[in-house]
Amino acid sequence: MQPGKKNKKVSIRDIGRELGISITTVSFILNGKAKEKRISDALTERVLEFVERINFKPNMMAQGLRTGKSKIICLMVEDISNNLLFAKVARYIEEEAHSRGYRIIYCSTENKKEKATELIRLFQDRSIDGYIITPPEGIEEEIQSLINDGIPIVLIDRGLPGLSCNQVVIENLNSTYEAITHLISNGYKNIGFVTLDSNQTQMTDRLAGYQKALDQHHLSSFVKKLGFHQTTEQNVHEITSFLNTHPELDALFFSTNYIGGWGLQAIKNLNLRIPTDLAVVSFDDQDLFRFYSPTITAVEQPVQAISKEIIRLMLNALEDNDTNIHQITLPAKLIIRESSLPATVNDEHVFFK
Amino acid sequence: MQPGKKNKKVSIRDIGRELGISITTVSFILNGKAKEKRISDALTERVLEFVERINFKPNMMAQGLRTGKSKIICLMVEDISNNLLFAKVARYIEEEAHSRGYRIIYCSTENKKEKATELIRLFQDRSIDGYIITPPEGIEEEIQSLINDGIPIVLIDRGLPGLSCNQVVIENLNSTYEAITHLISNGYKNIGFVTLDSNQTQMTDRLAGYQKALDQHHLSSFVKKLGFHQTTEQNVHEITSFLNTHPELDALFFSTNYIGGWGLQAIKNLNLRIPTDLAVVSFDDQDLFRFYSPTITAVEQPVQAISKEIIRLMLNALEDNDTNIHQITLPAKLIIRESSLPATVNDEHVFFK
DNA sequence: CTTAATGGCTAAATCGATTTAGCCCAATAC
DNA sequence: GTATTGGGCTAAATCGATTTAGCCATTAAG
Numbered sequence: 001m002q003p004g005k006k007n008k009k010v011s012i013r014d015i016g017r018e019l020g021i022s023i024t025t026v027s028f029i030l031n032g033k034a035k036e037k038r039i040s041d042a043l044t045e046r047v048l049e050f051v052e053r054i055n056f057k058p059n060m061m062a063q064g065l066r067t068g069k070s071k072i073i074c075l076m077v078e079d080i081s082n083n084l085l086f087a088k089v090a091r092y093i094e095e096e097a098h099s100r101g102y103r104i105i106y107c108s109t110e111n112k113k114e115k116a117t118e119l120i121r122l123f124q125d126r127s128i129d130g131y132i133i134t135p136p137e138g139i140e141e142e143i144q145s146l147i148n149d150g151i152p153i154v155l156i157d158r159g160l161p162g163l164s165c166n167q168v169v170i171e172n173l174n175s176t177y178e179a180i181t182h183l184i185s186n187g188y189k190n191i192g193f194v195t196l197d198s199n200q201t202q203m204t205d206r207l208a209g210y211q212k213a214l215d216q217h218h219l220s221s222f223v224k225k226l227g228f229h230q231t232t233e234q235n236v237h238e239i240t241s242f243l244n245t246h247p248e249l250d251a252l253f254f255s256t257n258y259i260g261g262w263g264l265q266a267i268k269n270l271n272l273r274i275p276t277d278l279a280v281v282s283f284d285d286q287d288l289f290r291f292y293s294p295t296i297t298a299v300e301q302p303v304q305a306i307s308k309e310i311i312r313l314m315l316n317a318l319e320d321n322d323t324n325i326h327q328i329t330l331p332a333k334l335i336i337r338e339s340s341l342p343a344t345v346n347d348e349h350v351f352f353k
Numbered sequence: 354m355q356p357g358k359k360n361k362k363v364s365i366r367d368i369g370r371e372l373g374i375s376i377t378t379v380s381f382i383l384n385g386k387a388k389e390k391r392i393s394d395a396l397t398e399r400v401l402e403f404v405e406r407i408n409f410k411p412n413m414m415a416q417g418l419r420t421g422k423s424k425i426i427c428l429m430v431e432d433i434s435n436n437l438l439f440a441k442v443a444r445y446i447e448e449e450a451h452s453r454g455y456r457i458i459y460c461s462t463e464n465k466k467e468k469a470t471e472l473i474r475l476f477q478d479r480s481i482d483g484y485i486i487t488p489p490e491g492i493e494e495e496i497q498s499l500i501n502d503g504i505p506i507v508l509i510d511r512g513l514p515g516l517s518c519n520q521v522v523i524e525n526l527n528s529t530y531e532a533i534t535h536l537i538s539n540g541y542k543n544i545g546f547v548t549l550d551s552n553q554t555q556m557t558d559r560l561a562g563y564q565k566a567l568d569q570h571h572l573s574s575f576v577k578k579l580g581f582h583q584t585t586e587q588n589v590h591e592i593t594s595f596l597n598t599h600p601e602l603d604a605l606f607f608s609t610n611y612i613g614g615w616g617l618q619a620i621k622n623l624n625l626r627i628p629t630d631l632a633v634v635s636f637d638d639q640d641l642f643r644f645y646s647p648t649i650t651a652v653e654q655p656v657q658a659i660s661k662e663i664i665r666l667m668l669n670a671l672e673d674n675d676t677n678i679h680q681i682t683l684p685a686k687l688i689i690r691e692s693s694l695p696a697t698v699n700d701e702h703v704f705f706k
Numbered sequence: 707c708t709t710a711a712t713g714g715c716t717a718a719a720t721c722g723a724t725t726t727a728g729c730c731c732a733a734t735a736c
Numbered sequence: 737g738t739a740t741t742g743g744g745c746t747a748a749a750t751c752g753a754t755t756t757a758g759c760c761a762t763t764a765a766g
Contacts (some may be wrong), residue, residue, distance in 0.1 A: 415722035
């Protein structure tokens with residue numbers, strides 16, 4: 001039995017038959033090699049016009065089989081649904097990729113090494129041209145093996161120390177430093193830092209930025225590291241305990257937007273006023289921070305710029321065979337809102353003490 | 354020149370050569386047809402063991418070319434980044450699809466007919482096995498042509514009246530009816546409805562549910578329809594004007610979560626207290642509503658159930674050639690929070706009047 | 707007038723799988 | 737002793753493109 005659908009689609013062969021020419025000629029013309037292969041302008045014109053009229057699209061599987069290129073890029077993120085940042089990157093990348101003839105498949109690693117490995121193996125059959133990855137810890141070997149196979153990779157959101165690979169990240173250290181300095185200059189002295197128990201570069205850099213700012217002002221640090229893969233309730237509870245054990249805290253920095261969400265929850269449960277009782281700044285902006293009462297100061301990632309760089313690096317590697325390694329670091333922006341207003345203005349105790 | 358990467362990958366032919374058997378046999382075994390084709394258990398065992406050991410994965414392009422199936426499903430949503438609902442659906446679907454050997458490519462229509470048409474045409478080369486689509490208005494013909502080609506389609510979030518096609522939607526009418534009834538029974542009498550100027554079924558059904566509840570209690574309706582593709586500022590401004598022109602409003606229903614966001618913005622700008630001055634209920638739950646002060650009552654879509662049905666319908670059609678049309682309608686749940694507390698309890702005027 | 711160059715096009719191999727048709731041998735039936 | 741059956745395996749066609757090598761005129765060069 002022949003494979004294929006009810007409506008047999010036309011092939012390059014049908015076009016050749018219809019126009020009385022060889023499939024070779026059709027292929028050359030469709031691939032823009034008419035001039036190079038000295039096909040006459042008249043014929044080129046005729047073929048292009050015909051192809052346009054019948055809305056012919058070459059079969060990608062056949063093309064892929066022959067050329068070894070699938071025109072598919074894999075976007076492998078932590079979880080496309082738990083961080084709007086990834087969904088936004090997905091959105092921007094999609095547009096540019098399509099306009100260049102690429103499709104994007106996505107998958108989520110849950111930031112687990114095993115899951116990521118499994119996914120990479122699942123796709124390892126020549127059917128993915130390039131990978132855009134937020135790498136979980138411990139995935140170095142697997143990535144290296146892709147690189148060895150000559151497959152373009154762009155790491156995003158975080159790097160893998162010890163691996164030379166294209167990457168697009170932001171200035172985590174500097175932007176956190178700036179945020180903490182902002183709190184300090186607004187009069188806060190006991191600033192807590194709530195983060196994940198993770199050795200990934202974006203997290204360690206943010207912590208380093210915090211530490212750097214504190215050191216510079218000789219302030220002591222209060223760091224709470226939340227375990228990975230806990231429930232929201234557990235996390236909120238841990239932040240609540242952290243605040244209870246350290247009543248001296250007058251400000252809190254959350255190292256990601258979802259930690260920010262848990263933090264606000266905890267603060268609400270404790271009935272603390274922001275920023276009167278506790279100032280708040282979070283990494284990663286989101287609707288919640290813009291709309292919350294009070295509005296929450298946040299470090300905003302330049303999503304559009306990040307996405308542009310990601311797809312630029314990928315297409316460079318794919319189309320221009322650029323094998324140089326590009327490591328791009330983009331600046332992030334502190335959006336100052338109500339939650340970090342100067343302590344002296346808001347805290348009436350200061351006036352009357 | 355030969356195509357292919359630096360590390361030439363092994364093919365079914367290499368396996369045959371290595372084991373001294375034909376590629377036919379290898380293919381039969383790999384496709385689980387060993388029994389049917391009477392390949393001896395010993396040989397089957399030997400091949401499977403070898404394939405496992407060298408971690409062989411058949412080339413999908415070759416498979417696809419031969420079988421006419423790409424094992425790729427296209428998820429075509431409005432915008433994967435502007436509504437977490439779509440990202441969540443994407444996440445759930447991904448898991449199940451992968452476990453069944455399918456990959457998912459995504460794309461965003463911006464809810465525009467032209468964009469959707471363009472995308473469908475872009476993919477129309479036999480390289481997509483099925484489509485999961487949130488259809489924009491006016492896309493009926495294009496969808497029908499896919500159906501005619503025998504390609505499985507599942508419409509989601511909204512249907513296309515006049516088109517018989519698989520679909521998974523929720524009880525928009527009933528759940529809105531329930532939400533409005535909830536407001537009415539909590540003492541609200543002048544309930545406004547802010548929605549999009551759209552004829553899509555999910556929107557018209559929500560409006561119908563609102564109308565039904567009002568009619569039943571002989572209340573008058575206040576409907577504000579926002580234009581498509583306006584800026585956030587414009588929308589917030591329009592909602593503000595709506596509230597100003599109708600000072601009698603004591604409650605507001607937002608027909609989507611992002612409209613809810615704009616609405617909260619408008620209410621905040623007007624310094625109205627929720628629910629004292631104005632009760633609020635929104636369709637679609639989100640973090641913002643859970644964390645806001647006060648917390649916002651919302652109609653929650655059963656994302657997981659929706660996703661399960663979507664992928665179930667799709668895989669049924671793909672694998673079991675189920676050509677029956679399934680139209681699934683799932684219930685949604687009203688999550689009652691602070692923003693819709695009874696008017697009489699909160700509005701002290703009522704007590705002292 | 708022969709050879710070389712060029713223009714315009716094509717036959718056939720190839721990518722890596724699936725699938726049809728059928729080969730060969732041993733066992734059983736008649 | 738021949739015909740039939742079935743077990744165990746394989747050769748070759750095929751999917752629809754790309755690409756190499758080369759055919760056949762015509763013109764230019766020597």
